[in-house]
Amino acid sequence: MLNFYILTLLFLSFASYFFGKKTIQRKTTVNHVPQHSRDTYHGFYLALYLLIPSAILILIWVMISPNIIHSLLEQKIQNTILIEDSSQIGVLRSQVISISEGIINSDNKDILSLVSYYNDISQLSINLILVVSSISSLFLFFYAYRKINTRFNARTKVENIIKNTMIVASLVAILTTIGIVLSLIIETIEFFKIIKVSDFLFGLQWSPQIALREDQVANEGLFGAIPLFLGTILITVIAMCVAVPIGLLSAIYLSEYSNPRIRAIAKPMLEILAGIPTVVYGFFAALTVAPFLRDNGATLGLSLSSESALAAGIVMGIMIIPLISSLSDDVINAVPQSLREGSAALGSTQSETVKKVILPAALPGIVSAILLALSRAIGETMIVVMAAGVAANLTINPFESVTAVTVQIVVLLVGDQEFDSAKTLAAFALGFTLFIITLLLNILSIYIVRKYREQYD
Amino acid sequence: MTDFNSSKRLKSRYKAEKRFKIYSMSALIIGIMILVTLLSSITISAIPAFTQTSIGLDVQMDDDDIQQFQDDPKEVSWRSIQKSSLY
Numbered sequence: 001m002l003n004f005y006i007l008t009l010l011f012l013s014f015a016s017y018f019f020g021k022k023t024i025q026r027k028t029t030v031n032h033v034p035q036h037s038r039d040t041y042h043g044f045y046l047a048l049y050l051l052i053p054s055a056i057l058i059l060i061w062v063m064i065s066p067n068i069i070h071s072l073l074e075q076k077i078q079n080t081i082l083i084e085d086s087s088q089i090g091v092l093r094s095q096v097i098s099i100s101e102g103i104i105n106s107d108n109k110d111i112l113s114l115v116s117y118y119n120d121i122s123q124l125s126i127n128l129i130l131v132v133s134s135i136s137s138l139f140l141f142f143y144a145y146r147k148i149n150t151r152f153n154a155r156t157k158v159e160n161i162i163k164n165t166m167i168v169a170s171l172v173a174i175l176t177t178i179g180i181v182l183s184l185i186i187e188t189i190e191f192f193k194i195i196k197v198s199d200f201l202f203g204l205q206w207s208p209q210i211a212l213r214e215d216q217v218a219n220e221g222l223f224g225a226i227p228l229f230l231g232t233i234l235i236t237v238i239a240m241c242v243a244v245p246i247g248l249l250s251a252i253y254l255s256e257y258s259n260p261r262i263r264a265i266a267k268p269m270l271e272i273l274a275g276i277p278t279v280v281y282g283f284f285a286a287l288t289v290a291p292f293l294r295d296n297g298a299t300l301g302l303s304l305s306s307e308s309a310l311a312a313g314i315v316m317g318i319m320i321i322p323l324i325s326s327l328s329d330d331v332i333n334a335v336p337q338s339l340r341e342g343s344a345a346l347g348s349t350q351s352e353t354v355k356k357v358i359l360p361a362a363l364p365g366i367v368s369a370i371l372l373a374l375s376r377a378i379g380e381t382m383i384v385v386m387a388a389g390v391a392a393n394l395t396i397n398p399f400e401s402v403t404a405v406t407v408q409i410v411v412l413l414v415g416d417q418e419f420d421s422a423k424t425l426a427a428f429a430l431g432f433t434l435f436i437i438t439l440l441l442n443i444l445s446i447y448i449v450r451k452y453r454e455q456y457d
Numbered sequence: 458m459t460d461f462n463s464s465k466r467l468k469s470r471y472k473a474e475k476r477f478k479i480y481s482m483s484a485l486i487i488g489i490m491i492l493v494t495l496l497s498s499i500t501i502s503a504i505p506a507f508t509q510t511s512i513g514l515d516v517q518m519d520d521d522d523i524q525q526f527q528d529d530p531k532e533v534s535w536r537s538i539q540k541s542s543l544y
Contacts, residue, residue, distance in 0.1 A: 249484030257478055258485075270488050273495075280499065288498050318491050325488070349470055351477035 005130055006058070009137065013051040016141065020046030023148050037155035045154040048161050049144035054133040061129040069125060073097075073118050081110055184435065187419075187428035194422040195223045200429060202226065206392035206403075208412065208423045223426050225433065227392040231309065231402035235384060236377045238313025238398055239320060243377075244370060246317075247324030254325070255332040256354055267329070274322035282386030285315035290387055297399065305389070305401040312387040313398065316380055320373040327372070331365030332358060364452035371445035375438040381406040405430050516542045 020043035028035055070093060077092050096114045098104045100122075106112065148154070192200070203224020210221035250270065254263050290311035297304035304310065335358050343353040359366070389401030390411060412427040419425070518526070518538060525533050 246484045246488050249481040250488050253478075253481035253485045257481060266485055266489060269492055270485075273488075273492055276495070280495075284495055284498065287502070318495070321488055321491075349474040351474045352470070354477070 001126060001130070002058075005134070009051060009054050013047040016050050017043035017047040020044075020145075020148060023145070024150070024154075027148070028150050031150050033150045035150045036153050037158075041154040041158050042148050042152070044158045046141065046144050046148065048158065050137050050141045052161070053136040053140050057133040057136065058129060061125070061133075065125050065129070069118070069121055072121055073114070076114060076117055080114060181435075184428055184432045187425055188432040190420075191422060191425035191429040194425065195429075199223060200225050200426075201433075204394055206408070208408075208426055210421065210423050221422060223422065223429075225405075225430065227394040228403060228405045228408055228430065229433075230394060230396065231388070231392070232378060232384075232404040232406070234309050234396055234398060234402055235313045235316060235388060235404055236374065238310060239316035239377045240370070240374060242314050242317025243320045243324055243373060247321045247373075248328055248366065250321075251325045251328040251332060252354055252358075255329050256350065256358070267326070270322050270325050272322075273318065274326075276319075278319065278380065278382035279386075281315050281319050282382040285311050285383055285387035289315055302399060304399045307387065307389040307401040308399050309388065309402045310398045312384050312404075315387060316377055316383050319380070319383065320377055323373045323376060324369050327369035328362065328366045331362040331369065334365070335361045364449045368445035368449045371441050371448075375441045378441075379406065379434065379438055381410060385410050405434050409434075514542055 021039045023046075024035070024039050024042040073093055073096060074089050077089055077096075081092070092111075092114075095104070095106070096111060096118050099106055099111065099115045100118050106115075200223050203222060204226050205222040205224045206227050207222045250266075254267055258266065286307075290306050290308065293308060293311050293314075294304045294306045339357050339361060340353055343357045344350075348356070384404040384407050388407055389403050390407060391401065391403060392408075393400060393402050395402060409427045409430050412424060412430075417424040516538060522533055522538060
């Protein structure tokens with residue numbers, strides 16, 4: 001019924017566009033006055049005034065009507081059946097809804113009467129929204145139709161409506177972000193009600209296995225996040241050691257030394273690296289790089305774990321090379337040519353120009369590129385899940401197996417979870433801490449860019 | 458003072474220039490080599506997934522077997538037939 005109504009509405013507003021166009025054309029030929037807006041704007045004006053009130057009303061109805069119907073049903077349940085336990089009401093409610101949708105059956109007379117009550121109020125609410133929205137749409141349609149005239153500023157009105165729609169769209173994006181952060185914060189607060197903040201932030205032991213039933217014999221569960229963050233930092237540092245020199249130097253070569261032909265081939269090739277899915281990097285690290293390092297380490301007399309931090313770090317570094325190289329390439333190209341010419345006029349070689357003039361001039365951009373790559377590396381999940389270990393290990397030896405924050409979040413949230421145990425909530429606390437760290441890095445990079453920007457222009 | 462070209466300082470500066478150019482060029486080459494290694498290692502590991510192994514075998518059945526096959530296919534000693542045709 002509702003679908004049919006929406007389709008009709010769309011069709012009608014489509015038709016009223018042409019109707020509005022026809023109307024204004026007719027009035028123009030009669031009046032012989034210069035027109036304020038072109039014909040199409042009058043058509044749009046009419047169509048939007050038909051469509052928008054119904055759209056808004058139906059959206060509001062979709063959001064609030066289930067709640068109203070549910071609370072009405074719960075009241076009815078309390079009135080018909082005497083229930084001592086209040087948690088029973090929710091169970092009965094979903095039972096009634098399932099019966100009404102035909103998923104399950106029942107022959108209890110009380111429940112059947114509740115089902116018919118539920119069907120009645122659902123039908124009533126649909127009828128209500130259909131009547132209200134069609135009346136308001138018709139009303140506004142006639143209001144708009146009477147306004148259509150040669151001197152009427154339909155263009156301004158339509159532009160205003162479109163502008164407001166865009167504002168609402170951007171608000172939705174902002175509200176979603178706020179919602180994500182809020183849900184993270186709320187779960188984190190729940191976690192810190194169970195585990196002390198100082199234990200989490202400064203604890204040296206991570207072993208989140210706790211008893212799920214009351215009679216189960218298990219550990220108390222240790223939630224010290226230091227080993228995880230140390231593991232993440234270790235892998236990230238290795239990644240940056242790979243990515244920064246290669247990325248930066250190849251950006252310098254591409255923008256300062258290479259001829260356009262090489263640049264046209266090499267730059268897209270490096271950018272292919274950015275297009276490879278992280279899963280592919282993950283199994284490249286786990287199945288190619290890690291065994292290669294382990295076997296070669298054995299020949300050199302080093303004992304490498306097959307899930308060493310080194311393998312994960314190197315592959316993660318490879319992943320962020322294109323990020324650093326293409327961002328710094330852009331920044332280096334943006335350095336004014338007059339600086340290069342001035343430096344050459346003073347007799348410096350090309351490498352001296354790069355080191356003493358171009359890099360300082362491009363520094364804010366390069367630093368922000370590196371910080372962006374850093375926060376990408378810290379938040380990277382798939383590579384470390386596949387190539388790094390799971391056991392928390394407090395070490396800074398790159399040949400040993402370490403675990404990362406994102407790995408632990410994955411481990412904690414895979415499968416069915418209960419959301420009142422510290423084990424599950426720990427994932428939110430870890431995610432929140434990670435979010436704060438990357439947020440600070442992003443703020444730092446924005447600050448650096450803003451502070452040193454356009455120093456040489 | 459006037460002969461700059463023969464001065465030691467200029468020579469070392471040109472050497473530094475050459476070194477820097479080689480460093481930056483090798484960084485680019487390493488980057489492209491990594492890409493090539495990655496793609497080729499994935500391709501090499503992927504190719505076996507597109508191949509299928511099969512063995513063609515001529516099977517010899519004597520008259521007894523054929524008689525039994527017509528009576529009841531389950532009762533034929535398939536294993537001994539398989540063995541005799543394999544070796």
